Amino acid sequence: xxxxCDIVVVGAGPAGLAAAEAAxxxxxxxxxxxxxxxxxxxxxRHDALHGQPRVAMDAIxxxxxxxxxxxxxxTQVVAVEPERLLLQDxxxxxxxxxxxxxxxxxxxxxxxxxxxxxxxxxxxAGGLQALAKQGWPLRGKxxxxxxxxxxxxxxxxxxxxxxxxxxxxxxxxxxxxxxRFAAGLWRWPGKLAQAARLRLELARVPxxxxxxxxxxxxxxxxxxxxxxxxxxxERIECDLLAVGYGLLPQVELAQLLGCALEPxxxxxxxQVGPWQATSQPRVFAAGEACGIGGIDCARVEGHIAGLAAAxxxxxxxxxxxxxxxxxxAASLRQHFALRDDVRGLANDDTTICRCEDVxxxxxxxxxxxxxxxxxxxxxxxxxxxxxxGGALAELGHGxxxxxxxxxxxxxxxxLGEPVLSSVSDTRGYTP
Amino acid sequence: xxxxxxxxxxxxxxxHVPAGISVATAIALVGQPFRHSVTGEPRAxxxxxxxxxxxxxxxxxxxxxxxxQRVVNPGMRVETDG
Amino acid sequence: MSGHxxxxxxxxxxxxxxxxxxxxxxxxxxxxxPGVVGGGATAAAMGHLxxxxxxxxxxxLAHYSLGLWEAFxxxxxxxxxxxxxxxxxxxxxxxxxxxEKIARLAASxxxxxxxxxxxxxxxxxxxxxxLAGGMRVANEAxxxxxxxxxxxxDRAITRGATYHADAVxxxxxxxxxxxxxxxxxxxxLLATGxxxxxxxxxxxxxxxxxxxxxxxxxxxxxxxxxxxxGYADSAHGGDAASVAFNVQPRPTGQILIGxxxxxxxxxxxxxxxxxxxxxxxxxxxxxxxxELDAIRLWTGFRPVSVDGLPYLxxxxxxxxxxxxxxxxxxxxxxxxxxxxxxxxxxxxxxxxIDPTPYDPSRVQP
Ligand SMILES: Cc1cc2nc3c(=O)[nH]c(=O)nc-3n(C[C@H](O)[C@H](O)[C@H](O)COP(=O)(O)OP(=O)(O)OC[C@H]3O[C@@H](n4cnc5c(N)ncnc54)[C@H](O)[C@@H]3O)c2cc1C
Ligand SMILES: Cc1cc2nc3c(=O)[nH]c(=O)nc-3n(C[C@H](O)[C@H](O)[C@H](O)COP(=O)(O)OP(=O)(O)OC[C@H]3O[C@@H](n4cnc5c(N)ncnc54)[C@H](O)[C@@H]3O)c2cc1C
Ligand code: FES
Numbered sequence: 001x002x003x004x005c006d007i008v009v010v011g012a013g014p015a016g017l018a019a020a021e022a023a024x025x026x027x028x029x030x031x032x033x034x035x036x037x038x039x040x041x042x043x044x045r046h047d048a049l050h051g052q053p054r055v056a057m058d059a060i061x062x063x064x065x066x067x068x069x070x071x072x073x074x075t076q077v078v079a080v081e082p083e084r085l086l087l088q089d090x091x092x093x094x095x096x097x098x099x100x101x102x103x104x105x106x107x108x109x110x111x112x113x114x115x116x117x118x119x120x121x122x123x124x125a126g127g128l129q130a131l132a133k134q135g136w137p138l139r140g141k142x143x144x145x146x147x148x149x150x151x152x153x154x155x156x157x158x159x160x161x162x163x164x165x166x167x168x169x170x171x172x173x174x175x176x177x178x179x180r181f182a183a184g185l186w187r188w189p190g191k192l193a194q195a196a197r198l199r200l201e202l203a204r205v206p207x208x209x210x211x212x213x214x215x216x217x218x219x220x221x222x223x224x225x226x227x228x229x230x231x232x233x234e235r236i237e238c239d240l241l242a243v244g245y246g247l248l249p250q251v252e253l254a255q256l257l258g259c260a261l262e263p264x265x266x267x268x269x270x271q272v273g274p275w276q277a278t279s280q281p282r283v284f285a286a287g288e289a290c291g292i293g294g295i296d297c298a299r300v301e302g303h304i305a306g307l308a309a310a311x312x313x314x315x316x317x318x319x320x321x322x323x324x325x326x327x328x329a330a331s332l333r334q335h336f337a338l339r340d341d342v343r344g345l346a347n348d349d350t351t352i353c354r355c356e357d358v359x360x361x362x363x364x365x366x367x368x369x370x371x372x373x374x375x376x377x378x379x380x381x382x383x384x385x386x387x388x389g390g391a392l393a394e395l396g397h398g399x400x401x402x403x404x405x406x407x408x409x410x411x412x413x414x415l416g417e418p419v420l421s422s423v424s425d426t427r428g429y430t431p
Numbered sequence: 432x433x434x435x436x437x438x439x440x441x442x443x444x445x446x447h448v449p450a451g452i453s454v455a456t457a458i459a460l461v462g463q464p465f466r467h468s469v470t471g472e473p474r475a476x477x478x479x480x481x482x483x484x485x486x487x488x489x490x491x492x493x494x495x496x497x498x499x500q501r502v503v504n505p506g507m508r509v510e511t512d513g
Numbered sequence: 514m515s516g517h518x519x520x521x522x523x524x525x526x527x528x529x530x531x532x533x534x535x536x537x538x539x540x541x542x543x544x545x546x547p548g549v550v551g552g553g554a555t556a557a558a559m560g561h562l563x564x565x566x567x568x569x570x571x572x573x574l575a576h577y578s579l580g581l582w583e584a585f586x587x588x589x590x591x592x593x594x595x596x597x598x599x600x601x602x603x604x605x606x607x608x609x610x611x612x613e614k615i616a617r618l619a620a621s622x623x624x625x626x627x628x629x630x631x632x633x634x635x636x637x638x639x640x641x642x643x644l645a646g647g648m649r650v651a652n653e654a655x656x657x658x659x660x661x662x663x664x665x666x667d668r669a670i671t672r673g674a675t676y677h678a679d680a681v682x683x684x685x686x687x688x689x690x691x692x693x694x695x696x697x698x699x700x701x702l703l704a705t706g707x708x709x710x711x712x713x714x715x716x717x718x719x720x721x722x723x724x725x726x727x728x729x730x731x732x733x734x735x736x737x738x739x740x741x742x743g744y745a746d747s748a749h750g751g752d753a754a755s756v757a758f759n760v761q762p763r764p765t766g767q768i769l770i771g772x773x774x775x776x777x778x779x780x781x782x783x784x785x786x787x788x789x790x791x792x793x794x795x796x797x798x799x800x801x802x803x804e805l806d807a808i809r810l811w812t813g814f815r816p817v818s819v820d821g822l823p824y825l826x827x828x829x830x831x832x833x834x835x836x837x838x839x840x841x842x843x844x845x846x847x848x849x850x851x852x853x854x855x856x857x858x859x860x861x862x863x864x865x866i867d868p869t870p871y872d873p874s875r876v877q878p
Contacts (some may be wrong), residue, residue, distance in 0.1 A: 028475045035481060037453075042480065048451045074500075081785045090501070108482045120465065120475030129480030134499065137460050152526050220464075220473055250482075354477075356485060357470040357479030371549040373660040374556055377588075382495065382808055383483040384730050387477075403785050409495065409729055410483075412770075413803035414790030415785075416812075469730075469765075493731045495806050 005029045005070070007309050008085060008098040009255060011078050014042015014295050015287025015302035016104030017063040022306025023102070024068035031096060032069055033087065035076040035408075039064055041106055042126065043154075043295050048135035049162060059299075078410040080256050086406075093414025100282040100309040103254050103270065104302055107247035107288035110267075112391050113352050113360065114345035116216030116225075117243070125244030131154040132162045139163035144225055144238040146170035146213040149246045149336045153198040158206060159242075159362075166202070167238055170227055171213035172245070173336050178209050181335035188328050190296065212347055216241050225426065245338060247292045248390050255403040257283055264291050265333070266393040275314050276305035284309050292333070297325035343395050351389040355381020360395075369398050382409055439507040448503055454478075455486045456499035458511060465498075465511050517543045517699035519859065520689055522681045522712070524725045525555040525735055526662045526845050527837050528704030530852035533557050533665035536672035538860060543697050545689065547680035551662030554706050554844065557813020559725065559761055561738050562846045566617040570822055570870035571870050576621045576845065577866050578850035582654070592657040594764040597754060599628075599636060599737035600648040600744070601798060605743045608645035615648065615846065625650045639734055641799045648742070653704070655738060655761055658845045672750040681705075684712055686832060700833040702855065707816035708864045709824070709838040709854055714749055716824055716873055720814040724772050724787050733767030741798065752776050754792045758798045770795055774815075774842075783810045817841045817875075825854045825871035835859055 009020045012034035020032040032039075038046040044056035052060070064071035068273040070213070079086040084097040116122065124133060125147050132138055136310065143164040145156050148171060156166045185192040191369060211229030216222045222235045249269040251261055260279035261268040269291040276284045286305035287298035300322045307314050348361025356377040366372035369379070370394070378392075379385030393400070406415065436447045441463050448457040454496055455476050458465060465475040473481040476486040479499050489510040498509070519535055521528050524546035549556070562582055564575040586593045602608040611627045618625045628636065629646045636649070657669050670676055677689040688698040703709060709718050742760040759771040773787045788810060795802055816841035818824055828834040837855045838845055854871065857864040 010497060037500065048449065048453075048456075080786060084784065108480060111477065111483075118468070118472060118474060120473055122479050125477060127477055127479040127483075131453075131476055131499065134479065135449060135456040135460070137456075221475070281506065284434065286750075351472075354474070355467065357468050357472070370551055370552060374549060374551065375663055382487065382806075383482060384808060386482045405785075406807060408481075409806035409808045410727070412726070412792055412796075412802070412805050412807050415726070415788055415807055416796060416803070418789065418793075493804055494731060 003178060005031045005096070006099045007031075007102065008033065008096060009102040009104060009306070011041065011104035011106055011287070012036075012039040012064070012071070012073070013104060013298060014059065015298035015305070016041070016102065017108070018299045018302030019102040019104055019286055019306035019309070020063040021066060022071050022303050023057070023310040024063070024066040025312040026307070026312045028068060028310045030069045032063060032071045033075050033077060034073055037074050039071065039073060042130070043352050045130060047133040050386060054312045058267070069150040069237070070172060076408055077253055077406055078406040078414060080405075088410060093411065093417040095417070095419050100284065101257075102302075102305045102309050103278070103283065103285040103289055104287045104298075105250040105253050105289045105304070107249050107292055108386065108390075110245040110248050110390055110394060111243070111387055112245050112342060112349050112394060113347065114216070114243075115347060115350050116218070116222070118351050118354060119216050119222045120217065120220065120241065121222035122216050122241045122243065125155040125242045126151050126247070127244065128240065128242035129158045131230060132158045132164075136162070138240075140165065141239040142167050143240045143242060144168055144170070144213070144236055145242045146211070147246070148172045148338060149243040149332065150195070151194070151244060151246070153202060154351070155242055155244070155272060157198050157201050160202065160205070164240070165203045166235060168206045168208060169202070170229070171207070171209045172212050172339055172342050173209060174339075175209040177335045177337075181331065188324075191328065197423055211242065212342055212345070213243055214316045231414070242406060243340060245394075246336060247288060249289050252403045252407055254278060254285060254289065256405060256407060259283060266396070267390065274319060275308040276301055277308060282309075291326075291329060293326055293329035294332070294333060297322065297329060300431050302323055336395070346395075351380065352391060353367075353378040355383050358388075363392070363397065367398070370402055386406070434483070437505050439487060439503055439505065441509045450485065450503070452503055453499050454488065454501045454503055454507070454509055457503050458498060458509065463511055467512060479505055496498045516688075517541055517697060520545065520697050520699050520701045522701060522703050522706040523705050524550045524605060524662060524666050524688065524706070525553045526658050526848040527706065527840060527851055528549060529662035530848040531663035531702055531704055531837055531856060532669035532674055534686065534852040535856050536669040536674050538856065542669065542674045542697070543677060543689065543696070543699070544669065544674055545677045545679060545681055547692070550661030550666050552781050554813050554815060555662055556659045557757070557820060558658050559660045559771055560845055561598070561761060562654045562656060563738070563843070564621070564623045564650070564653070564846075565843065566614050566677045568821070569621070571843065572621045572623075573866050574823075574847045574850045574854070574871070576623055577863055578847045579623070579653070581849035581853070582656075582707065584592070584654070585661065586654070588661070590657070590660040592660065592764050593654055594762075595652065595654040596762050597737045598650040598653040598740065599633075600650075600740050601633070601640065602645040602647050602742050605645050605828065605844060606663060606814060611646070611648045618650070623650065624652065633685070637735055637737060637739065639799055640739075641798055641800050644798075653738065656845065667825070670750070681712060690872070697868065700835065700859065702835040702837060702859070704837045706838055706840075706844070707814050709816070709836065713828055713834070713836065715829055716836065716839070716876055717819055719776060719817045720813065720816055721817050721841065722773070722812055723771065723842070724773045724783065724791055724812050725769060725793070726788065726807050727763075727770070727809050728768045729764035729808050731805055734768060734805070735762045736797070738760070741796070754787070755854060756787070756794045760795060760802075763836045764778050768802070770802070815842045816844075820875070822871055823847065823851060824873040825851050826858060826868060826873050828853055829874045829876060833857075
């Protein structure tokens with residue numbers, strides 16, 4: 001027996017929370033699933049030191065606290081079968097049948113290889129932020145932040161609140177692009193206010209545009225980085241180096257379900273119609289899985305998807321808000337477009353596949369991603385090509401191939417689990 | 432507000448760490464190294480969000496667990512080069 | 514364009530082995546392959562080099578091939594690992610049949626030994642309790658098939674083979690016509706695996722789908738390729754979908770778990786139902802697997818002839834068309850012997866083993 005519910009929402013970030021709340025408020029029985037130990041997604045990640053902002057707590061209460069919503073934290077969707085999902089948490093695997101599905105799987109960071117990027121102490125920019133919120137020891141540490149986009153500011157602010165000494169923020173985009181972006185922010189007053197707050201908070205941190213980290217150095221961990229910018233090359237000492245080149249949509253679950261994708265730069269996003277419907281019947285998608293758009297976009301898309309999945313009418317005003325938010329995303333993409341030289345930092349000796357230790361030189365000679373994988377093991381490891389696949393696509397080595405199950409490394413016991421378990425067993429399971 | 436603590440072992444060391452932090456963070460707090468790559472290079476967490484698998488450890492005897500995705504629990508046994 | 518001594522169609526492990534041997538014999542060849550070298554059934558295979566004793570002709574070809582594989586034991590990209598094969602007896606009845614099997618293998622020159630239950634658990638402590646014993650074939654090994662195919666094709670190219678990244682559209686009187694419109698002249702060797710009937714409808718091939726699961730790295734959990742002695746029943750048994758315990762230690766420490774067999778499945782997708790059946794069988798023998806992480810599931814299609822033996826030789830009714838295809842679940846093992854059996858005949862030489870059982874003309878039109 002497979003226990004059923006009306007709607008399954010995958011992802012409890014801003015998009016998924018809004019979707020669950022909207023669907024539940026129309027009387028649907030909703031199961032909300034997230035692999036992280038706590039709800040909130042990326043932007044509202046619970047901070048071990050500072051908790052969560054009020055708006056996040058409200059959104060979580062409105063969704064996970066709704067009597068129609070069963071919230072499964074620390075639970076990952078690992079495979080799909082017709083009309084049902086295979087899930088696993090720390091203890092067990094089980095199946096869950098659904099009437100409709102909302103994919104709110106968010107985004108991950110685009111991490112590009114450069115010499116030294118495998119040293120301990122080198123993280124993503126959002127990666128550093130996430131680790132900081134988990135309680136990573138930062139007090140008194142010199143942190144250098146680089147890459148591209150507004151996430152650099154958010155990461156710097158979080159690091160500083162956790163006691164780090166942020167020695168600089170280095171944005172690859174040129175000064176004029178960044179200024180044009182800032183000058184256009186008045187169209188999104190909320191964003192403008194947020195940017196101003198962050199700038200004030202980080203007033204003492206040097207901010208450089210047109211500046212790229214070319215190499216990380218250190219023996220057992222990072223101790224410094226070479227930076228190339230308008231003033232030529234310089235070496236900056238640091239204890240932690242956080243480099244992120246923006247975000248890319250997490251489309252793997254949509255792919256397994258057979259949903260059509262469309263290009264987002266060198267990457268892919270889930271294709272959706274005006275009411276967030278994907279190409280598969282009764283499967284909806286919302287938030288950054290449908291393209292990088294930021295938190296406002298995620299919330300309104302989640303709201304629309306939740307209503308649409310519940311079969312409720314979608315107010316026009318929501319659609320208009322979504323379109324405005326998407327326009328912000330387009331502006332971001334345009335102004336923080338990656339310069340060509342960030343794609344040329346890795347040399348033939350630089351590791352590209354961190355799971356299998358394959359160098360860029362080894363894969364460069366192959367024109368086909370599958371051939372490269374068979375010949376070098378690139379992408380065959382535990383991350384299933386999530387890191388090297390994104391990097392290789394950005395470096396112009398062709399898109400990643402299709403997705404094979406499982407979605408994440410999965411206990412064999414879960415894959416072998418007979419179709420018996422019921423979600424009602426998991427109610428009340430809150431570790 | 433006084434922070435409660437959790438006791439666990441990391442690479443055989445008994446340690447006290449603040450409750451609510453991730454296993455990855457606990458390892459960093461006590462200064463233990465993370466995993467070695469297949470060719471023996473030292474590695475440490477990269478993404479913080481469960482996608483890079485650089486933070487894998489053995490927890491209570493089960494290998495290949497992502498330390499950034501697990502909150503510390505009393506009595507947990509964590510080994511970093513499993 | 515001048516003629517070739519041989520046009521090899523398909524660069525799976527079988528076509529690649531043919532290309533390597535033919536160029537070693539000094540032939541001027543062309544290789545035609547539209548996809549990735551070794552990207553067909555070859556990329557899906559477990560890569561177990563194994564002798565099966567249930568058919569004497571299959572065994573002769575396997576034994577011949579296993580000897581030839583020794584030349585690649587030190588090739589780094591082959592990932593050759595001599596883990597040996599350990600066939601597990603579930604009960605006394607299976608255990609009692611081991612001496613016959615050993616005798617049959619020995620008659621073909623394959624050395625095997627019976628191990629009692631104590632020795633079985635010394636060799637493989639993770640096996641479930643209650644097994645009767647087993648049969649160990651210590652010399653057998655595993656390889657990574659697509660990388661070997663790539664190596665053989667590269668070697669053939671360094672010896673002058675030309676490579677055409679295209680598909681053969683049809684055979685004609687003087688050679689082949691490629692999809693792109695190009696014609697190649699010369700005798701043709703079809704090594705197109707499961708796709709054989711599209712160019713040669715007279716030789717039937719059925720596809721038998723298989724599922725595999727690979728784990729993350731867990732070195733030391735098992736040491737041998739482990740199979741249940743009942744495997745042959747499922748491997749060569751009837752039409753019904755079947756699963757058997759068949760797990761392999763990769764040199765990386767990963768564990769590769771098979772195997773399912775299913776006729777007439779058309780889609781390439783993973784069936785979670787089949788995975789469940791396969792894993793249930795595996796847990797029965799190796800309960801420890803339950804706690805390990807799988808990182809990938811995939812499927813492949815074994816090409817099966819009318820009688821389970823490969824087609825090796827001249828195509829029925831054709832002078833200049835040869836075949837090396839339909840190796841079912843043993844084509845990696847028998848690729849090297851197959852290449853010699855066919856190419857020796859093309860060169861007018863007597864092969865080292867009797868080629869008659871594999872002669873495609875056994876198929877009545
Ligand atoms: C590391 C990082 C840090 C960021 N920090 C900020 C910030 O400070 N400020 C800001 O404005 N924006 C930030 N962003 C951008 C952020 O992605 C968006 O603003 C916003 O969180 C998008 O909301 P979402 O609901 O679409 O996705 P997310 O918030 O990313 O939520 C998606 C959720 O889905 C879950 N999930 C995915 N796949 C599965 C699965 N198979 N099974 C179960 N659960 C699954 C994930 O665990 C995640 O919790 C950050 C992004 C990243 C990657
Ligand atoms: C799940 C599974 C597990 C297995 N495990 C083992 C094992 O452990 N040990 C073992 O020995 N065997 C094993 N096998 C069997 C083995 O994989 C096959 O027998 C073997 O790979 C067949 O090789 P091939 O070269 O004939 O076919 P393929 O590898 O399929 O190659 C045929 C090639 O022909 C090409 N082609 C097709 N049509 C045309 C055309 N018109 N023009 C040009 N080219 C064309 C294709 O692109 C393809 O590359 C397994 C098979 C499966 C499915
Ligand atoms: S740090 Fe990337 S998975 Fe944990």
